[in-house]
Amino acid sequence: MPYNITAFADPKTSIAALALLVSFFSLLISWRSGKRAARALSISEGQEQRRQPRLGIYMVRGYRRRGSKRQLFGFLVSVTNPTDTNNSIARAELQITYLLEDDVNVVCRVSHAEGLDENALADPKGVANVFSLPAHIDAHQTLSGWFLFALDDSVIGKGTVDSHSLILEDTHGISTDTGPIMVREWSHEGKKD
Amino acid sequence: MKAKKTEILLRHPREATPVPIVADAALSTVGLHGGKMLPVLLLDTSNRPDVAEFIRVHESLGPGDVEFQWGKIEGHEGTVALFLKFIRPIELFLVLEFDIVRQGILVDQALTGQGIYIARANGAGDRLKYDIDRPKVIVEVADTGFRQTWDELLKKHLVKHFRQDGLGRHESRRAARSLIQELRKIGSLRIRDTHD
Numbered sequence: 001m002p003y004n005i006t007a008f009a010d011p012k013t014s015i016a017a018l019a020l021l022v023s024f025f026s027l028l029i030s031w032r033s034g035k036r037a038a039r040a041l042s043i044s045e046g047q048e049q050r051r052q053p054r055l056g057i058y059m060v061r062g063y064r065r066r067g068s069k070r071q072l073f074g075f076l077v078s079v080t081n082p083t084d085t086n087n088s089i090a091r092a093e094l095q096i097t098y099l100l101e102d103d104v105n106v107v108c109r110v111s112h113a114e115g116l117d118e119n120a121l122a123d124p125k126g127v128a129n130v131f132s133l134p135a136h137i138d139a140h141q142t143l144s145g146w147f148l149f150a151l152d153d154s155v156i157g158k159g160t161v162d163s164h165s166l167i168l169e170d171t172h173g174i175s176t177d178t179g180p181i182m183v184r185e186w187s188h189e190g191k192k193d
Numbered sequence: 194m195k196a197k198k199t200e201i202l203l204r205h206p207r208e209a210t211p212v213p214i215v216a217d218a219a220l221s222t223v224g225l226h227g228g229k230m231l232p233v234l235l236l237d238t239s240n241r242p243d244v245a246e247f248i249r250v251h252e253s254l255g256p257g258d259v260e261f262q263w264g265k266i267e268g269h270e271g272t273v274a275l276f277l278k279f280i281r282p283i284e285l286f287l288v289l290e291f292d293i294v295r296q297g298i299l300v301d302q303a304l305t306g307q308g309i310y311i312a313r314a315n316g317a318g319d320r321l322k323y324d325i326d327r328p329k330v331i332v333e334v335a336d337t338g339f340r341q342t343w344d345e346l347l348k349k350h351l352v353k354h355f356r357q358d359g360l361g362r363h364e365s366r367r368a369a370r371s372l373i374q375e376l377r378k379i380g381s382l383r384i385r386d387t388h389d
Contacts, residue, residue, distance in 0.1 A: 024235070103206075104242045108254065136267040155253045159246075 053087050055137070055168055055176045056080040060144075062164075065186040072116065073149040073183065074165055081137045089135040091169040094149040095177070098159035108155065109167070116148045134171075196265070196342075201276065203286060211266070211274065211290035211360055212244060215314035218321040221384045226331065228384040229306040229374035232299045233321050233329065234289065235314035240290070247283045248313050251252060251330045259332055263339040266290065271350060273300060275309075277332060293350040298376055301347065304312040304340055305380045308333045 061154040073094055081087050092112035097105060114130050130146040137143050147166065163180040170176075203209055204290040215237045238245035251257075258280040266274050272290050279285040289311075291300050303309045306360070312329040321327075351369035352362075360368060 014241065019233075100242055100246060102242055104246075106243055106246050109257075109281040109284070110254070152253050155250045 006141055026176075043188055047056045047084070050082075050084045053083055053085045053170055053172045053174060054081075055087065055089065056082055056179050057166065057168060057176055058182055059166070059178050062181050062183045064183045066128075067169040070150050070152045070155075072186075073151065073164070074186070075147045075181075076144050076145070077147060077166065079137060079168065080138055080142045080145045084139050086136070086138050088137060088171045089131065089133060089143075089175075090169050090171050091167075092133060093129065093149075093167045094147075095164040095165045095167050096151070096156070097164075098156050099162055100159050105162070106159065109133075110149045110151050112147045112190075114148065116150055198267075199264075201286070207240060208289070211239070211288040212241055214289065214291075214296070214299075217296070217315060219380075220310060220321075221382070223384050225226060226306065226308055227335075229308070230302065230382055231306040231308045231310055231331070232379060233312060234301045235297070235312055235319055235321060236289075237317075238313050241287070242368055243283075243285055244287055245313050247279065247285050248311065248328050248330055250283065251300075252255045252328055257281040257283070261332070261334055263337070263343075273346065275300075275303070293319040293346060296352045297347050297350070298380075300343060301373075302338065302380045303334050303377055304343060305377065318352070344373075375382050 056079070058078040058080070060078060062075045063073070065072045067072075075094075079089060080107060093109040094112075095109050097107050100106060112131065112133060114132050116130075131143070131145040131147055135143060135145075164179050164183050165180055166173050166178045214234050216235040217237075218233040219230050220233050221228055234244075234308065238248075239363045240252065250255060261277045262276045264274055265272065266278060266288070269290065271294065272292055274291070275289045277287050278283075285295070291297070293300075298343070299309075307333050310329045311332060312327050348366075349367050351372060355365035355368045356362065
């Protein structure tokens with residue numbers, strides 16, 4: 001004789017299924033939160049990196065002119081501040097690496113001489129914008145101008161110049177250099193036109 | 194002050210060897226460094242052409258910047274060393290090593306005067322008096338707290354030296370104290386500016 005019954009599922013099983021569902025949603029929510037937190041961290045790291053002071057140098061031209069007892073160097077550069085922090089160029093130096101007779105490397109630094117009267121080196125028309133240090137440079141701004149250097153012939157003497165590079169130091173003491181740069185002999189190019 | 198070990202990055206292995214001090218003297222100049230008496234070190238630059246070059250060009254390029262550190266070279270007993278890192282006008286690293294008993298007066302005078310002169314020696318028997326106008330570089334050595342350590346080191350090594358010479362413990366201490374007092378009496382002399 002058939003015996004019909006209505007079987008109810010074991011309540012423990014349904015509670016377990018519900019708990020599994022809830023935990024799945026929790027997992028989903030925490031995964032999304034984790035993803036958002038990672039994005040937020042990445043954004044704040046990017047902001048922090050943009051706040052770190054640094055300068056960029058773009059070398060436009062570099063010239064050298066030989067005088068009777070010294071050499072004059074002029075570099076037309078654009079200095080950029082790509083960060084969110086206002087900054088200043090505190091010091092500009094020309095780093096010259098030269099070799100002595102026995103192949104000993106010597107590295108000397110010459111400071112920017114804004115008062116050089118041979119400004120004609122930089123601009124034959126006499127309208128050159130020579131940097132006056134310290135030079136304030138706001139966040140996300142660019143400055144353009146000349147750095148001038150004079151080097152007595154007696155300094156290098158019989159040494160052979162190996163490389164030149166320009167080093168800028170900002171307010172925070174952070175240095176940026178151009179790496180080795182090509183320096184052309186100066187000629188009065190304006191007259192050729 | 195507690196000593197700590199540190200490593201220094203060198204550009205060339207020759208920079209690790211202390212530059213030998215051939216001779217020394219003391220010099221006080223009116224109007225320079227407050228007229229304080231500073232030790233003059235004549236250096237043997239035969240293995241350090243970069244140091245010779247540095248001294249040569251310093252007069253043309255003018256004053257620069259230097260970082261310094263008093264310390265001790267590992268494995269060198271009875272000495273102290275002055276590590277000098279010149280940043281401008283010429284990049285250079287050099288080590289000067291002083292025997293505490295024999296050359297302690299130089300260290301003491303450098304700490305008192307807060308500076309030293311370095312110059313190039315012309316050969317082994319050279320003395321400052323043979324060419325007093327030779328190019329010299331004045332290196333400012335400000336007090337960084339080494340004085341207290343130095344006082345203890347100097348006293349300890351002088352006492353040990355006198356003990357080895359046969360003096361008793363008490364006498365050695367007294368002799369060391371007396372010697373240090375005399376050294377400092379001489380070292381504190383300075384030529385003051387005259388104002389007419």
